[in-house]
Amino acid sequence: GQQLNQSPQSMFIQEGEDVSMNCTSSSIFNTWLWYKQDPGEGPVLLIALYKAGELTSNGRLTAQFGITRKDSFLNISASIPSDVGIYFCAGPMWRGAQKLVFGQGTRLTINP
Amino acid sequence: DTGVSQNPRHKITKRGQNVTFRCDPISEHNRLYWYRQTLGQGPEFLTYFQNEAQLEKSRLLSDRFSAERPKGSFSTLEIQRTEQGDSAMYLCASSSIQGAGLVNTGELFFGEGSRLTVL
Secondary structure: OOOEEEEOOEEEEEOOOOEEEEEEEOOOOOOEEEEEEOOOOOOEEEEEEOOOOOEEEEOOEEEEEOOOOOEEEEEEOOOOHHHOEEEEEEEEOOOOOOOEEEOOOEEEEEEO | OOOOEEEOOEEEEOOOOOEEEEEEOOOOOOEEEEEEEOOOOOOEEEEEEEOOEEEEEOOOOOOOEEEEOOOOOOEEEEEOOOOHHHOEEEEEEEEOEEOOOOEEOOOOEEOOOEEEEEO
16 A cells, blocks of 8 residues: 655754655655644644645745655754654545555654 | 544553543534554554544454444544554544535544553
């Protein structure tokens, strides 16, 4: 079945640094979603992308829908301690599908 | 609070016991989903409802699992004869169909999850 591969699996950065992570698939996706999950909590939607090439921002977060439709990128600028958590990319298995497939996550740790 | 609500948040049970989780979705959302998440992995789809109809079930949902949404509002997920491999976070999410074209944006809003530990 479809799989989403996230890179890197984990990141250790200093507060204030910028962060980049990506998500790739062997299949085309028509929607890319980025979620953040704090320990012991459910995932929270950060950004949704619907069009190839689309670049969308949410505060210090910026995400892009890759032109090939097989990848997406998430950038965080000027990281702060509350950015710590696990970031997941996700997308519907096919156009109109009701179920999302998730990547395995990128764990972000910030050293103060 | 207008978010997705799940309870209990934590459940510890002995192998072989039955457990039930409840999910109250965002009130105007007609679609409700159950996902399972194990340590170090992303959520995996289990099943979803549109109103009271259960429209799809994953192969992950063995015959010991049953989900209901009797009135199209809250949902329950029951696991019978629990096994240690059932230990996981069970996440509920909801979504709505939007716009004149009844487009499903694919955006899911998750609850805080119910963590199950089977001893």
